Amino acid sequence: MSPFFFGTSKRRLFGVYHPPRASRGGERAVVLCAPWGHEYIYAHRSMARLAITLAEAGFHVLRFDYYGTGDSGGNSTDVDLAGCRADIGMAIDELLDMSGAERVSLIGLRLGAALAVEVAATERGRIDQLVLWDPVITGPEYVTALFKAALNMPIGLADPRTISAARGGDHEICGFPLTEVQRREIAGIDILPFLPKLPKRWFALVTQPLGSHDALRSALGGTECRDDPHFEQIEDCAAWHENWPQNAGNVPTDVIARIGAWMT
Amino acid sequence: MNERQEDTAKPPREQVVLFGAKHSLCGIVTHSATKVPRIPIVVLNTGIIHRVGHHRMYVTLARRWAAQGHPVVRFDFGGIGDSPVQSAELPPLDANLISIGEVCDWLESNLGQSQFVLIGLCSGADHSVIYAGQDKRVAGVVLVDPTIPRTFQFFLRDTIRRMMRPVVYLNLLTARGSTWARLRHRFGGHAAEPRDGQFAQPQLESPEAIAFLEQTYQKAITNGGEMLAVFTGGHSFQHNYRRQLWDALPNVKFGKQLDLRYFKDSDHTFTYVHHRERLFSLIDDWLDKKFPSSD
Known part of the structure; x- marks a missing residue:
């Protein structure tokens, strides 16, 4: 495992490269696309475990932090979706360069999945496979979930999710500032129009039922292949949600094993 | 400088370092922005959260302190974040104390500094004070919600x-x-x-636990370490008033080295931005007072 900074001097990104620990008879590479905010914090352990699992299965794996998140440069308020997609592009460049592979697979969790969908749809030539893990499907549903999570934090304090107009009128979601501009941008997410443009081999793996799953199933229409379905629900904990202290630190091992099996 | 104003500041110089004998403790060194560096600060993990901290708090803090002249290290203990388990034989606490020493050794070898400040929240605070008792290079500790015994006054207040x-x-x-x-x-x-x-919940009210903690805190103080202890209302099941540390460990001679604060309205991880800003300002002032710049 090699942690390092990459990107440009103005947009420095932190990444962790996991070299393959087994031979697959050809270079195969995977970029992991993280969720945002508190979901990123809780999911870090699971994303690291997934990277190790895939490296043990023979993949070159790169997980990284978008600009304004984790150890990367920038502030939380600098995060924007176009920038995150550009960061995924930089991570793909970096991993192709490091691994010698010709194409990469993307695995995205929550917001990372929505970002990965757009990248995969626009860069089909470089994307091999795509895994959407508990994906954000529609922006309004996600924004509602974020505000609900902020409202239900078990910290026993009053709710200052909306900062006064004098201080910008923005929001706080479980410890992370969310500007009104960011909120509006995230609310505009809709991955369904991109589905026809995705690489042939992709699948969504979900642990928590969402209202938008019906729309996703409908969008798939008759394209589902019984042997290699695009949509699968699995009984496991949500890597990105902490119901402290009951599930603190839990890693969804069944999800990780399923992704590993699907990738290989 | 608050979390919203940082974007106008010059980006800090940050470096990935793999610390330790096995070169596998993953950390980020944020280098001082001043010509003459001030005392380095080592930030320890909070529980199982990796080195960025809850709400990315430690990234913000590291860059803030680096701008003020402090080199800052954030790193992961073995088994947390991006650091693999360091020892199959040692209990985690013992392995983690060795890891803190290895980070301090790196700072001494690479930055030429021989005194450090440790900061930690919750388990990070507990690690900080225990380590400070065994290494005289630790000149200061910032303990945020360390684990302390409950007292008669605690139970009285809790019942009320x-x-x-x-x-x-x-x-x-x-x-x-x-x-x-x-x-x-x-x-x-x-x-x-x-x-x-x-x-x-930890049960620290036994005579053995109190004796251990008194010895631990006394060693840190006797070693000359300055101590800023901040308690929040977020762990009201463990502490619920400002002077509880003094009452819980009555045999420790803290003297003037202890600065004790209580933020009743903050939760344990300082979820809200304005609570974090208040904590950051408090620590800034304490650092300026105890470890002033030599510029």
């Missing part, structure tokens, strides 16, 4: 607080709540045993 809650009387009248659940479990045959509190 509970009695002030209407839900207590509502539960009494409607046969709900944990007391009724225990009674039902004891006398009602098949009723499930209620959970005992939120989680396995």
